[in-house]
Amino acid sequence: LWMGRVSEAEAACRELLDRPHGPGVGGPTRVCLAQALWAKGHPEQVLREIEAMATSSDFSPAEQARVKAWESLTRWQAGDLHGAEIAAEASRSAGTAANDDLAWCLATMGLAAVVNRRGGFTRSLNLTDEAIARADRSQDRVPHRFQLYAYRCQGLIDLDRLDECQTAVRTGRELTHALGVAWTLPVYHWMSALGHFWAGRWDDALAEVEAGFALSEDIVSAQETEMGQL
Numbered sequence: 001l002w003m004g005r006v007s008e009a010e011a012a013c014r015e016l017l018d019r020p021h022g023p024g025v026g027g028p029t030r031v032c033l034a035q036a037l038w039a040k041g042h043p044e045q046v047l048r049e050i051e052a053m054a055t056s057s058d059f060s061p062a063e064q065a066r067v068k069a070w071e072s073l074t075r076w077q078a079g080d081l082h083g084a085e086i087a088a089e090a091s092r093s094a095g096t097a098a099n100d101d102l103a104w105c106l107a108t109m110g111l112a113a114v115v116n117r118r119g120g121f122t123r124s125l126n127l128t129d130e131a132i133a134r135a136d137r138s139q140d141r142v143p144h145r146f147q148l149y150a151y152r153c154q155g156l157i158d159l160d161r162l163d164e165c166q167t168a169v170r171t172g173r174e175l176t177h178a179l180g181v182a183w184t185l186p187v188y189h190w191m192s193a194l195g196h197f198w199a200g201r202w203d204d205a206l207a208e209v210e211a212g213f214a215l216s217e218d219i220v221s222a223q224e225t226e227m228g229q230l
Contacts, residue, residue: 001036002145004182010036026058034070039183043078046070065094065103072110076117085114105131105143109151116155125155144175147184153191157198165195186212 001009013033017026030053037046050071053059059067068091075084088111095104108131116124128151135143149172156165169192176184189212196205 001032001039002179002181002183004185006036006039006183010040023058024060027060027063030058031063031066031070034067034074038070038074038077041077043074046074047078050074061094061098062100062103065091065098065100066106068094069103069106069110072107073113076110076113081114081117084110088114101134101138102142105135105138105148106146108134109146109148112151112155116158121155121158125152125159128152128155141175141179145179145181145184147172147187149175150184150187150191153188153195157191157195160198162195162199166192169195186216189215 010033013029013036016029017033021029030049034046034049034053037049050067053067068087072084072087072091075081075087088107091103091107092111095101095107108127112124112127112131115127128148131143132148132152135141135148138144149168152168153165153172156162156168169188172188173185176182176188189208193205193208193212196202196208
C-alpha cells in the first residue's frame with residue numbers, strides 16, 4: 001500500500017480476511033482494506049466496510065479510533081460534512097484516550113478538511129499544523145506517511161500564501177521519500193501545480209501536472225504488472 005500498489009494491497013487484504021486467522025489479525029487488515037478503498041476513491045465501499053466493522057470486536061482501542069478517522073475522511077470525500085465532523089471529533093477523543101498519534105492526526109486532518117470546505121481557512125490551516133506538529137513528535141512518524149503537508153498546501157493556497165505552498169510541497173516530498181511512501185507523491189505534484197497556477201506560473205503548473213500524471217501511470221503500470229505475476 002505504501003508503495004502505491006493499492007489494488008494489490010486490496011487483494012491481499014481480502015485474501016487474508018477470507019482465510020482462517022487468529023485474533024488480532026482481522027482488525028488491522030480491515031483498517032488497511034478501508035485505507036486502500038479510500039485511496040482508490042471509492043467512498044461508498046469504504047463506508048460499507050466501516051459499517052461491517054461496527055459489529056466486530058476484533059479491534060483494539062487504537063484501531064477503533066483509526067476506523068473513525070477513516071470514516072471522517074470518507075464522509076468528507078463523499079460530501080457529508082456533518083457526518084465527517086462528528087466522526088472526526090469522535091476519533092480525536094478516542095485517539096487521545098488510546099494515545100494513538102496516527103488516529104489523532106488523521107482525525108484532525110479530517111476536521112481541517114471539513115472546516116476548510118466551510119470557508120474557515122485560517123482555522124483549517126491551524127488544525128493541519130497541529131496534526132503536523134504531533135506527527136513530528138511521533139516516535140515512528142507514521143502519520144507523515146499520509147499527505148499532511150498536502151492539506152497544508154491547500155490551506156496556504158486558500159489564504160493566498162503561494163510561496164509557502166511550494167515550501168510545504170518540498171517538505172512533504174522529502175518526508176515521502178524518507179519514509180519510502182510512493183502513493184502520496186502524485187498528490188504533491190497536483191498541489192504544487194495549483195500553487196503555481198494561482199501565482200500565474202502556468203508553465204510550472206503544466207510541468208507539475210504532467211509529472212503527476214506520469215508518476216500516477218507508472219504506479220498503475222507497476223501495480224498491473226505485479227498483479228499479473230501473482
